Amino acid sequence: MMKYLSMKRVSSFTLLFWILLLSTSLLFTFNAQAARLAIVIDDVGYSVNEENKILQMPVAVSIAILPNSPHGRKMAEKAHQQGREILIHLPMVPLSKQPLEKNTLHPDMSREEIDRIILDAIQKVPHAVGMNNHMGSAMTSNLSGMEKVMQVLSHHHIYFLDSVTIGNTQVTKAAMGTSVSVIRRNIFLDNIQTEAETRHQLNRAIALARKQGSAIAIGHPHTTTIRALQQTLTTLPGDIELVTPSMLLSPVPTNKNGQQTAHQCIKPRAPESVPATQLDYLKMVGRALANNAIVNILNQHIQKLLGNASKQEALNSLGKTEVNQTTENKTAGKTKSQQKDDKTDAHKTKDACSNF
Numbered sequence: 001m002m003k004y005l006s007m008k009r010v011s012s013f014t015l016l017f018w019i020l021l022l023s024t025s026l027l028f029t030f031n032a033q034a035a036r037l038a039i040v041i042d043d044v045g046y047s048v049n050e051e052n053k054i055l056q057m058p059v060a061v062s063i064a065i066l067p068n069s070p071h072g073r074k075m076a077e078k079a080h081q082q083g084r085e086i087l088i089h090l091p092m093v094p095l096s097k098q099p100l101e102k103n104t105l106h107p108d109m110s111r112e113e114i115d116r117i118i119l120d121a122i123q124k125v126p127h128a129v130g131m132n133n134h135m136g137s138a139m140t141s142n143l144s145g146m147e148k149v150m151q152v153l154s155h156h157h158i159y160f161l162d163s164v165t166i167g168n169t170q171v172t173k174a175a176m177g178t179s180v181s182v183i184r185r186n187i188f189l190d191n192i193q194t195e196a197e198t199r200h201q202l203n204r205a206i207a208l209a210r211k212q213g214s215a216i217a218i219g220h221p222h223t224t225t226i227r228a229l230q231q232t233l234t235t236l237p238g239d240i241e242l243v244t245p246s247m248l249l250s251p252v253p254t255n256k257n258g259q260q261t262a263h264q265c266i267k268p269r270a271p272e273s274v275p276a277t278q279l280d281y282l283k284m285v286g287r288a289l290a291n292n293a294i295v296n297i298l299n300q301h302i303q304k305l306l307g308n309a310s311k312q313e314a315l316n317s318l319g320k321t322e323v324n325q326t327t328e329n330k331t332a333g334k335t336k337s338q339q340k341d342d343k344t345d346a347h348k349t350k351d352a353c354s355n356f
Ligand SMILES: [Zn+2]
Pocket: 042, 043, 089, 133, 134, 135
């Protein structure tokens, strides 16, 4: 009887071993479909020292250049040589009284005037494939104003990234019926200018990318933003793929010449500890697969096979009890933090919008 039980246990271990191996490959397959994160740095063209640090970041980090800034053209040329994606950061009038850039778009401007300003911006920011709004709560919430912008853009094969500086933005509606592709900003990285806050917002962007498949974050060339980005981007989780905004538009984004303009940069995974024994390996894989539904179902079947008497012993051998506890803790923690993030997101969007 004991011999029979022992044989049954050994064969169950072998079965579990192969299941874990199979699930590991499945896990890597799922990981191939990484969550995509696009980061755009706005207001480029004024502070060369800070902006040069941005140009040292992974090439997928894109820049949005103010057309009438003193160093805009130079930064565009530099970024283009690196293969970095460039957007025109077009000034649009806000609801609040603020100092305005030259050629700031206003809803009352004629189509011809808007055409002239956009053409001028295209010439001043060479190689741009996209455009986003600098400020613009008054302009982007005005449908007829934005329709004029979209009509002009449809002749230039330039996509529009809505910075979403106001809740009732009309950008998407205005682009309907035109050939202009529109994407929307999800997270502002530096409404509060501290390293900790920007790191927090980056983590929110990562969580959102995992939840939705992709996310777009916008930051500015502040010292705190640059430091937080430098830290976070070197330790980006393995399942997060840094992409350009144009990669989120369509499967094969192209520029005016029909060439692929999208760039991607997959950060290396953090080094993992090497298992000393087969049992350590099983424990490690077990922990990695703690959230894998297939493994959990198969484990239940194995537990039935082993019977009540040997089940606890087998689980303890594999560190399964520990795995289960870790899973529950992780799941509970994740749910709470996601709920918190969702609430914060709605709250922050409101705050962000009211500032522009
Ligand atoms: Zn701006």
